[in-house]
Amino acid sequence: NKIVILISGQGxxxxxxVHACEREHWPARVAAVVSxxxxxxxxxxxxxxxxxxxxxxxxxxxCREDFDAALxxxxxxxxxxxxxxxxxxxxxxxxxxxxxxxxxxxxxxxLLPAFPGLRTHQRALDAGVKWHGATAHLVTNDLDHGPIVxxxxxxxxxxxxxxxxxxxxxxxxxxIYPAAVRALVEGRLQVRGLRVFVRxxxx
Ligand code: GRF
Numbered sequence: 001n002k003i004v005i006l007i008s009g010q011g012x013x014x015x016x017x018v019h020a021c022e023r024e025h026w027p028a029r030v031a032a033v034v035s036x037x038x039x040x041x042x043x044x045x046x047x048x049x050x051x052x053x054x055x056x057x058x059x060x061x062x063c064r065e066d067f068d069a070a071l072x073x074x075x076x077x078x079x080x081x082x083x084x085x086x087x088x089x090x091x092x093x094x095x096x097x098x099x100x101x102x103x104x105x106x107x108x109x110x111l112l113p114a115f116p117g118l119r120t121h122q123r124a125l126d127a128g129v130k131w132h133g134a135t136a137h138l139v140t141n142d143l144d145h146g147p148i149v150x151x152x153x154x155x156x157x158x159x160x161x162x163x164x165x166x167x168x169x170x171x172x173x174x175x176i177y178p179a180a181v182r183a184l185v186e187g188r189l190q191v192r193g194l195r196v197f198v199r200x201x202x203x
Contacts, residue, residue: 001028001185004080006071006088007035011042012170013086013107013177018049020178028185031078034071036090052078058090068096075100082185085139086177094141102191104139105184107177109169111135111151116144121165124156132156132165134173136180138191147196149189150176 003021005014011033018030033046036058043053054074061067067090075083085106097104110120112135115127124132133153140146152172156165183189188199 001081002031002078003028003082003084003181003185004032004034004075004078005030005046005084005086007033007040007042007086008037008089009040009042009087011035011040011045011087013173014042014084015045016174017084017086017178017181018046018051020182022049024182026182026185028081031080032075034074036067036071036088042087064091064093065095068093072096072099082181084181091143092139097139097141101140102138103184105149105181106137106139106144106146107173107180108135108137108144109166109173111153112137112144112148121169122162125160125162125165130156132169134169134176136177138189138196145194147191147194149180149183149196149198152176 007014014033021030030051032052032054033042034054034056035043036056038055038057046053056071056074058067081103083100083104111133115123131153133151135148136150137146137148154168154172183198190197
């Protein structure tokens with residue numbers, strides 16, 4: 001079973017997944033890391049781990065559909081069982097989402113359905129929430145609202161800055177996302193509407 005991870009930047013979630021996959025001997029391997037940005041720092045990490053890397057630069061395409069088609073063509077070269085969005089900062093077209101429905105997963109830095117979209121940590125601070133967190137979810141055409149696979153909660157401290165809160169959330173992302181991706185690749189997810197039932201790992 002092969003995993004393709006899509007990144008746009010530092011790729012710390014990709015690194016956490018690569019590390020867990022190797023250390024825990026998943027019945028799958030990360031076949032490729034693909035970025036929409038040639039300068040994504042995560043590409044060097046992946047190459048250093050002997051993982052194939054590719055860039056499909058969205059600025060080279062005149063429309064979203066053309067970019068998504070080129071991205072899908074690249075992904076399909078690896079015939080992955082799971083496509084993992086990890087800090088991937090592009091909204092995908094319905095055609096792309098449909099093509100990979102059921103094996104496309106994302107990590108969002110908030111407790112969905114709260115704070116979909118961008119700048120989630122500043123918005124959480126501005127809203128005065130006492131708890132914030134991260135959500136791993138299957139991707140559907142409803143942006144940031146797919147079936148929830150895993151969540152983690154972090155406290156918001158009175159003296160939190162956006163950066164401090166972001167760091168606390170990111171740390172939890174690195175914990176729940178590898179576990180969520182592992183459940184996906186091991187076929188332990190059962191989706192019923194917006195509810196996902198995760199079967200435990202065999203002893
Ligand atoms: C972070 O804000 C993370 O919360 C979100 O994407 C951004 C970059 O993540 N998932 P990564 O370090 O590129 O995985």
